[in-house]
Amino acid sequence: MTQLSETGESRIRGYLYVLERSMRAAVSVQLARDAVREVESHIRERVAESDGTPNERDALEAILTRLGSPGTVARAYSLELLMEEATVSGRILPVMRSLLHSAGTGALSFIIAVTLFCGYTVAAAFIAVAALKPVFPQNVGLWLEDGMPRSFGAQFPAPTGMEPAGGYWVIPIALMIGVTVLMVVHRSARAWIASVRARLSARMP
Amino acid sequence: MTIANWQEQLRRGTLEFAVLLAVAPGRRYGLEILRHLEFTALVLTEGTIYPLLARLERDGLVSAQWVAGEGPRPRKYYRLTAHGRMRVGQMTAEFRAVTARIERLIEAAGGDR
Numbered sequence: 001m002t003q004l005s006e007t008g009e010s011r012i013r014g015y016l017y018v019l020e021r022s023m024r025a026a027v028s029v030q031l032a033r034d035a036v037r038e039v040e041s042h043i044r045e046r047v048a049e050s051d052g053t054p055n056e057r058d059a060l061e062a063i064l065t066r067l068g069s070p071g072t073v074a075r076a077y078s079l080e081l082l083m084e085e086a087t088v089s090g091r092i093l094p095v096m097r098s099l100l101h102s103a104g105t106g107a108l109s110f111i112i113a114v115t116l117f118c119g120y121t122v123a124a125a126f127i128a129v130a131a132l133k134p135v136f137p138q139n140v141g142l143w144l145e146d147g148m149p150r151s152f153g154a155q156f157p158a159p160t161g162m163e164p165a166g167g168y169w170v171i172p173i174a175l176m177i178g179v180t181v182l183m184v185v186h187r188s189a190r191a192w193i194a195s196v197r198a199r200l201s202a203r204m205p
Numbered sequence: 206m207t208i209a210n211w212q213e214q215l216r217r218g219t220l221e222f223a224v225l226l227a228v229a230p231g232r233r234y235g236l237e238i239l240r241h242l243e244f245t246a247l248v249l250t251e252g253t254i255y256p257l258l259a260r261l262e263r264d265g266l267v268s269a270q271w272v273a274g275e276g277p278r279p280r281k282y283y284r285l286t287a288h289g290r291m292r293v294g295q296m297t298a299e300f301r302a303v304t305a306r307i308e309r310l311i312e313a314a315g316g317d318r
Contacts, residue, residue, distance in 0.1 A: 031259065034281075037271075038235060038255055041278040045236050048277045068250035080256035081263065 004047065008056050015070055016040055022074030026082045026101045035077060042067065075200055083197040087190060095189050096120065102196045112192055119185030126178030129153055130171045142166045220247045222296045224257060225285065228267055229293055234280040258283055266292055 004012070016036050023032040046063040053059040067073070078101055085091070086098040096117075103113035132154050133140040140154045141164025150162060158164070166173070223245055227238045235258060239251055248254055261267045266289035273279040285293065 035255060035259065037279075038281045039252065041234075041276070041280055042236050042251070042255075044278045045276055045280075066251050068252035072250060073252035073255070076250075076253040076256040077259065080260040084260065 004060070005056060008047075008060050011060055011064075012040070012043055015043075015064055019070035019073055022070050023077055025104065026074065026078035026097070031077075031081070035073075039067070039073065079197060079200055083193055083200075087194045087197060090186075090190055092186065095186065095193060098193045098196075099189055102193060105196065105200070109196065116185055116189045116192065119181060119188070123178050123182035123185060125153065126174045126181065128178075130175040130178060133168065133171050133174070137168075138164065140164060141170045216247055216249075219300075221257065221261070222293075222300060223247050224254065224261065225266060225289060225293045225296065228283050228285050229290070232270075232282040232284040234272075234276075234282050236280075238283070261289070265289070 016039065019039060020032050020036045023035060027035075043063060046066075047060070050059045050063065068076075078098075082094060082101060083098050086094040099113045099116055103110045129140055129152070136154065136156075139156055139158050141152075142149055143151045143153075143155065143159070143162045144165050145162045149165075155162075164170075223242055224238060227233060227241045233241065235255055238258075239248055239254055242248055258267065258269070262269050262283070265286055267283045268286050269281050269283050271279050271281050
């Protein structure tokens, strides 16, 4: 069965295509390509081994069944590399990528991932305000209109009839809020990924 | 905990060690590792060995190299690094110590009744 029929070839191509697509949500393009190449090598070796099997379709299905579905293999990569790195190292980028990946594992996961991403955005916004204040002092702060606070943050250009209040006190306050929100959100994200990892791991054959 | 869950935990806990032992004598590619581990029944889904190998490579315990011309397609060969060899030594010692203690407990409990 070294030479497969067109149907057999397209079955393998389909498997590898789904595997690569599933993996790209979790790992880098380079790692996904390398993994697909390795899995293809595995399939071709198994196909060569099954030379003499009368039914090509059954033999190929048996090989792919033993290998596991593309989703199972991709999930295993995510568990072994991405989520482990996220939970062990706790670095922000792997944690965020794991969140993105976990969002596709269920409705609750999706809602939690979106909420946590919103939290990261809020933290980043406060930190950005603190960073921008010394550079654009007239455009950043607590915006007052007729003495009443209307908004907080950076405005370009500065709105007419409003003025930024708070002076340079905005910097430590925004920084403190931003870092606090970031810490709370990041801890929650790590805890959530650890629980997703445990759940997926339990389902892994 | 059911016996199936316990067996699953045991399998998972030893798979990494088994894979490192499989590449300890010399370089092996994925399918060769799977064949080597076949009798252990530790790998239930063949495709999940590759992510494990990728993690071991990332952790610096094994190194990998693509080699062409030895099979129908290029093969990715894995071999232990110095760090991996040290880890295998540590894991072997720990595994032996744990199994010896458990064996004593089994004997104290009256053998495999």
